[in-house]
Amino acid sequence: MKNKKIIWTAAVILAVLAAAAILFVTAGKVKAENLKKAFAEQMSLGERYLLEQRYEEAVIAFELAIEIDPKNADTYLKLSEAYVGTGNYESAVSTLEKGFENTQDSRLEEARKKYERLLGYLPVFTQLSEIMAQSDRDGVWDYMKGDEYQELAGSLDEVIAYPAGDGMYLLVYPCGHSYYGTVKDGKRSGHGIWAAYDYAEELSSYFDGEWEDDYPNGTGIDWSVDLTKPEELYCLKGSWKNGLEDGRIDAEDTYIYGGEDSVDKYFYTAKDGVPDKVEDPDYEGTERGYCIYWSDEFSVYSGVRTVFGITHAGKGLDDFSSVMQEQ
Numbered sequence: 001m002k003n004k005k006i007i008w009t010a011a012v013i014l015a016v017l018a019a020a021a022i023l024f025v026t027a028g029k030v031k032a033e034n035l036k037k038a039f040a041e042q043m044s045l046g047e048r049y050l051l052e053q054r055y056e057e058a059v060i061a062f063e064l065a066i067e068i069d070p071k072n073a074d075t076y077l078k079l080s081e082a083y084v085g086t087g088n089y090e091s092a093v094s095t096l097e098k099g100f101e102n103t104q105d106s107r108l109e110e111a112r113k114k115y116e117r118l119l120g121y122l123p124v125f126t127q128l129s130e131i132m133a134q135s136d137r138d139g140v141w142d143y144m145k146g147d148e149y150q151e152l153a154g155s156l157d158e159v160i161a162y163p164a165g166d167g168m169y170l171l172v173y174p175c176g177h178s179y180y181g182t183v184k185d186g187k188r189s190g191h192g193i194w195a196a197y198d199y200a201e202e203l204s205s206y207f208d209g210e211w212e213d214d215y216p217n218g219t220g221i222d223w224s225v226d227l228t229k230p231e232e233l234y235c236l237k238g239s240w241k242n243g244l245e246d247g248r249i250d251a252e253d254t255y256i257y258g259g260e261d262s263v264d265k266y267f268y269t270a271k272d273g274v275p276d277k278v279e280d281p282d283y284e285g286t287e288r289g290y291c292i293y294w295s296d297e298f299s300v301y302s303g304v305r306t307v308f309g310i311t312h313a314g315k316g317l318d319d320f321s322s323v324m325q326e327q
Contacts, residue, residue, distance in 0.1 A: 039068040046078055051186055055085035055163075073105035080111060087163045089119045118160065121152050125172070129164040132180035132193050137206045137223060144178070144197035145204075175312050176200075187214035194313050202227040207310050209240065216240040216310045224311075231256045244273030244309040266292050273307035 046061030062079035069075070076099025083092040096112035099105070128149065131139045143149060153176040162170040164180065171179040171188070181192020194207040194216070204227060209220015222236040233256075238249035253264040269276050 035068055039065055039072075042068065043075065043078070046082065050078065050082060050085070053085065053183065053186070055082050058082035058085070070102050073099060073103040073108055075099075076103070076105075076108055077111060080115065084115065085161070085163060089115050089122065093119070117155075121148075124148050124152050125160075125162040125164075125170055128178060129162065129168070129170045129180060132170070132178070132195070133164070133168070135193065135208060137195075137208075140193075140195050140206065141197050141204050141225075144176075144195065145199075149197075150176075150199070173312070177205075177312050181211065189213060194310060196312070199227070203311070205311050207313065215243040216313055217242060222310060240310060241272065243313045244307060245270040245275070246272060268292050270308065273309050275308070 042061045042065035046058045046065065049055070049058035049061060059079065059082045062075055062082055065072070065075045066079065076095055080092040080095045080099075083089070083095060092115045093112055096108045096115070100108040100112065128140070128143055131143055153172060153174070156172065156174045158174065160172045161183075162172070164170050167182060168180065169183045171183075173179070175196070176198050177194060177196040179188055179192055179194050181188060182190030184190065188211045190211060191209070192211045195205060197204045204225045206223045207216060207220055209216055209222075210218030212218065217240065219239050220237075224234045226232060233254040235252040235254070236245075236249050237251075238245065239247040241247075248267060248269050250267045251265070255262045255264075
């Protein structure tokens with residue numbers, strides 16, 4: 001009788017221990033699932049804040065995600081992007097250092113080296129932002145042709161975004177151009193300046209106008225100088241659609257010889273970058289052409305086979321992505 005009681009007691013104890021074990025395992029699974037869900041929510045929130053350029057809020061979201069899972073390398077990369085968005089390259093570097101210690105992911109080390117290198121160019125970003133904020137075309141060209149800017153542009157393989165304050169951004173592109181203006185959802189929108197001093201193409205360019213959805217859209221002024229003929233300045237005033245001439249374009253060609261200025265003024269109209277097509281019976285052999293008007297009474301025809309737009313300002317017009325960030 002005593003043995004049966006012992007066996008029964010042991011069975012009860014085993015049953016209780018088994019139930020406790022089941023509850024422990026179940027609780028562990030629930031906790032793990034809750035943590036996984038919380039991590040996903042913070043990552044999703046942080047990525048949305050990044051896209052909306054709400055960088056301080058993105059920092060908080062990604063830091064919470066790291067507290068939940070300190071072994072996820074992608075979180076450190078995203079957090080470093082958020083810090084860069086605030087202009088805090090030092091914190092971006094320290095974040096990547098910590099992330100590499102916790103994950104040993106080589107991507108973090110590569111990103112750290114990139115941001116450490118960019119730390120040395122912060123004076124270039126600051127100086128160029130200040131000059132472009134003044135809409136000083138000649139000042140921008142003078143600075144961009146200097147060694148400091150040319151060294152920076154020549155070292156890039158991706159677009160660099162620098163927060164210049166008051167909602168303005170300086171974007172530096174691998175093609176050597178820079179954009180200074182407002183950005184919406186990672187794309188150039190609002191008012192902005194697009195400029196370059198390009199030794200390779202022997203051209204300096206400067207566009208000051210309205211942007212939408214990453215393209216010049218609306219009115220603006222476009223200046224350019226052939227570096228082999230610095231005494232000749234070309235200016236176009238008009239409207240653009242998706243980076244291409246669209247509507248009336250008023251042109252001024254200024255020639256400086258012997259200390260005196262000579263200006264030619266004319267206009268033409270275009271659609272989707274192509275000037276109005278005309279046929280000139282006196283211009284034998286020209287299949288396509290466009291009409292340049294010096295006045296209501298006087299005009300000439302010019303042969304053309306190209307599409308006119310803001311140099312390198314739109315996707316499809318250059319060899320690099322025009323978006324602020326790769327999504």
